[in-house]
Amino acid sequence: MPIGVPPVPRLLRRASAPARAVPRVRTADLPAARGPGTAERPSYAYLSWLRVIAIVAVVSIHTTGLTMTDETLRGSAVWWTAAIVNVGSTWAVPVFVMISGALLLRARPGEDAYGFYRRRLARIAVPLVFWHAFYIAFKAAVKDYRPTLDKVVGDLLLARTYTALYFFWLILGLYLVAPVLRVFLAKASSRDRWLITGLAVAFGIGVQITNAYIQVRELGAPALRLTAPTYFLPYVGYFMLGHMLRDVVLTARQRLVAAVLLVLATTELVWQHTHAADLPLDFAVALPPNTLGPVTALCSALVFLLARGTLDRAGRVGRATSDLVLGVFGCHLAVLYGFQQWYGMRDGATTLPGLALLLGSTVAAAFAISLAASRVPLLRKAF
Secondary structure (H helix, E strand, C coil), X not given: CCCCCCCCCCCCCCECCCCCCCCCCCECCCCCCCCCECCCCECCHHHHHHHHHHHHHHHHHHHHHHHXXXXXXXXXXXXXXXXXXXXXXXXXXXXXXXXXXXXXXXCCCCCCHHHHHHHHHXXXXXXXXXXXXXXXXXXXXXXXXXXXXXXXXXXXXXXXXXXXXXXXXXXXXXXXXXXXXXXXXXXXXXXXXXXXXXXXXXXXHHHHHHHHHHHHHCCCCCCCCCCXXXXXXXXXXXXXXXXXXXXXXXXXXXXXXXXXXXHHHHHHHHHHHHCHHHCCHHHHHHCCCCCCCHHHHHHHHHHHHHHCCCCCCCHHHHHHHHCCHHHHHHHHHHHHHHHHHHHCCCCCCCCHHHHHHHHHHHHHHHHHHHHHHCCCHHHHCXX
16 A cells, blocks of 8 residues: 555544544544634634544545546546545545644643543544454455454554554554653744644655655665554654644635635646656656645645634534544445445446445445444444
């Protein structure tokens, strides 16, 4: 799997709220909705809605993937639609990480590292174990997979048990460094915070560029191989960036400029993906069109900034919907597989109505399953 191009991605639900909010990979503690917000008590309702939008983008990536890679469809309306939706959603994983940073890296009076780990690691353990066990059994039941001990352990260590499950390891790694980053961000000057955040983002981009160069030139082993223990490292920059941008509110004019830049940056990504065969390999090395690439980093920051001031209303509804995101992330791949079999689209949708049906069905069913499971005591901790 190319670095930073997870089929995703996670994501998340109760990851962010004390009781539930982004994966219950509970990416953070979502503050209670407070309405429009003031300087003293700002509203972070936009993070709930942003998480919901991001999980729909994740489902869209997986739903459109087979259609976009079907060369027999190249140039058709359904192929272009799949390509635009798929590539245009590349920001989803970085934005999930940014949401986590916005919620986890704020100082919490009276909470030390031990308290943070006790609260956070306890919450991620059940979903991590449950969904890995589920997809091992799922692969054994519906695919040509024989789960020997060596295979299971190897897949776990390489964070490749099933498509997007690497995100659990990514978040776990960020949890481990969060208390250190929290102290730094609380005590450092604004200049130092931006400097280190910028360097961390540059590090992630540099990892992608270096590994791509090594691969293209056939120079040997990658500079950094993303495995369960290391997956989080290139994403620390996004994690910190979410904290730094959390309270930034753009003016109406600035939002317009940001929206135009987002369209231009997304257009570049789509153009690069759809013309990859005609471009020199060094172009993709210098400008990686994936989650750790500079253009995607720009798109992710713009999406995050545009959410604030645009999605600040209906906090309770947003938070209730956001609480379902972890379950959607966990079950959507199995749901998608089921609909592909049912609709006879094993190799992906080949028509626009078929693509819309597959995507709409998967999103709706995944949210419904998550809602139902969240009301069952034995399942709610995993959903």
